[in-house]
Amino acid sequence: MIGDRIKNPLENDVWQLCLRLREVVDLICAPKIHTNQVAYLQMLIEEYLEMRSKTFPGESLKPKHHYLVHYPELILHFGPLIRLWTLRFESKNSYFKQCARKLHNFKNLCSTLAERHQLLQAYLYAGKDYMMDFIEHAIQSVLPQLDREKVEAVVHELETNLGVEGPDDLQLIKEEDIRHLLSPVQCRRLINYFKSGNTAPSLSTSFSDEPSTTQFTSPRGRSNWVDSFQVPWDKMRPSLKRAIDACNRPEPGDRRHMVHVIVDSMRENCLNPTRKDWETIGCGYFTLLQQLKTRVEYVNRDNTLSRLRKPRRSQTSDDDQPPPAKCAKIDSYGCINWQPQEYPEGETSSSLEEKRKEMVDFFTQEGLRAAKRGRVKELMAIAYLKQREDINADPTPSIQDISKQWPFLLSWKFLLSHFTTLTGVDLYTRLKEDLDKKGKRLLEFFRCQLDQGEEQLVLPSTPRLIALGDTMWSANRWMLSIEGRVVIPHLPPMPDFVTALAVLFASFYVFNIEYQVEAVTTLEFVQRFLARINPDSSKCTAKVQRSRKAGRTVKRKTSDMSLRVISFMNAFSAFDCTS
Template structure:
């Protein structure tokens, strides 16, 4: 058995013990037929899923596919959904519903590795991390497989940047990326970006890239001869104004079953259409309560591919059109079941538990670190309540996040009187196009009834016995079910909830592609920085990790 490809496998999943590693690699060698490193690019999830968790399977597939692209130096396709074009292209084409099939548009965007850049960073191939210069406490943490303390991590960054400057006075970001990747691949348990559950956040080394580059800029702050920044361009882009005619990665962001390829066993396009028509008739006669009926539940599951075919159409269908054809998708049961198939996550269970356990940690963090007046105001409102109920803990956590990220509460919530109805809200309020959670109460904290709006109308009315976690699950799940981007005024809070509470951590960017936004400091419209992970989100995740580390030590 070729040792080299086994080492490649171990690099991707360093947490595997030796016995399990040998079991998996033995299976890949004897059953699947892997004999050399290049063969790893052809393995599929089914080849080893019985030995690994779903997250580990995705890490392996992603790593080997990406490694193949890097080795070949090929161009990157901006969207890789062409193989998932729905097989239902003829269904609905003659019904005037706009369910026509789409052909993903492919464009070429070359890897940021031109010959000039490679020549400038050729020193990286021989670069060695000076581990012998690290603090003793950091070396001990590495040996034990523990997280580095904030102080040790900063000391490591200073040592590494100093060593980098011996080869290049002002290393560029591409160099910082390679060095960060080198550090995290060697000691992932100590340095990688991870959730408390041990799941990787994004690419796993994004925060370390930022720390290295920030340190480089700091030590070169007075060195004008080595600056490499280009002057800002004043040219304004109008690309945002063009109508969307193609699907892109953000549409399938975080999804594992965005567009199925195969019809359910024993079903045809005609039988699925018959099921859809039957469900429309049931909804018209029995209303939303029929969502819990076994027959409706089974039909919704079987027609999932049909639902995605319409939702993923391009140009996208309106919410009105979707609601007309799939009314049960606009019930809590229908949406949450759809979200579970789409992402393999039970959003009500995971978000409900996280809003309580992690919500309390957020409250504790801000009680010890009340950063601004708005946060202090929210904390005072909370302290004025004798006993924090589950709803109030969860609502308070989201309000604190909004104020921490300096985002308006109205960018997620709309507060209305308890007597408000769907008709009165749509009549009296100009509802925004992006989703909002409508809170019925005198204040956010004492709200006890909920609605969700999209595209200027109320589309979900939650049953009175449901709590805030259920309502927030419907609100948040709608972004994924209907391919919606996060609204820019709340993008940091929504991404934090996605990564921290729901533990959805894709490596390919964020679910907000807005190129402009309102400055949190000046209130004027400015060009928005785009990043793989929202920098403010990553920074706060590290603050929470450091807060937990200090409390435990």
């Protein structure tokens, strides 16, 4: 590619060095090599190392250069080295790191990672055929008189033309969809069987000396048991019962025993409960939920059959078939709709762009007063996908750019509406309820802590809430500033402080802003204690922070949840029990 650009290539030492290295690489990576060529390879390597030392005398050779000397001997022992190439394994590095961080496993991690990876490879190898085999067996069990060709035709119709991806989709099949393949009676028998929900496989196996048996049950009944689940209080320690009766905080040992008992009782109904099940039984308390989750993962370490799996959609070779559905990119920090993939019905990228321009015209003519129009509200809801595309663009747009493209997004009403669509949480309602329930107790708790000394906190640069009034408590108007400029003015006014707090908190999620180190404890307190959004990780990824005591930059301790927030929740729970 660049040989014709080299002047005097025969006299250019660097170019000759590159050519010699290319010869070495060609022989090393060759799928077949003769023993006579091995001697020639050894000579090339020696010449290359000598030329490298003379061409770059100031650069010492690295250990990797020394490895080249051993390649000829290795080829004589093992054959072409390309067949022993391990570079492909480098792609597994991120997978193993992610598993190691999320497994919470501290015993024989290598064995666990090897097992997880082997199961992943087996699952990927099976692909979609795994689930479709179950569907084929289900059809044969209901209609045993069908010949093989007819069964394959029905499975092909369900998979290719009707888009069935798994057993759950079978309940949506109608009689007219397969009427051209089966008789009316056969169609009705098959449809009734599909709607009974008996086609979804869920493996439940117990390990013993006797031959293992496999049972197939519908996952639709997976969460039904949660509604009728009863905590086995008769198995709890007497000291735990006394602490609860006296409204005291249980001892750590009693709490751990309670978690073990609850998990054992849960696993009698479902070997691997979902996060939704934990939240229901954990009553929304994040620390209890995490303990239940960790305990379930620990007891399920060796039970590979109880893990939840989803079929992987395989590629199709037909040009007229739509491409396989891809998982939407998610923020994984409490967001359920971070970047939707499907356009609203009847909409395209160009039509959403036209709607965006229409809203810009409304804003140019009437300003924020146009936000009261029903048409603007309708357009903002339809164009949510386009809003997320612009916000999530790379490089990240500034707030000023977003305000030009989506001026109504900086109206506090539409900002909160966008947050609700993004996270599924009605933030104002949730903050209002929690402040009404916990507000007085919070004030009493902090009033009791004043003797510990107060520190002046350095407010983060952005976002910040600006209160207009003599004091924070007497203010009745608020503004929001981001990136050093006011983005939500005091007119039209926010009705109360709860709305202002909701707008401030929502701006971090809507505009993909990380929590600043200086404010991470306060914001995570609002997120987990008041808004009750409890993901597994932290929204602050900073590695360093400024020490308040030493006044210098120090390495920041990172954890899935702020240790100060955990400490506060424990202290507040103890205060609540004793007050």
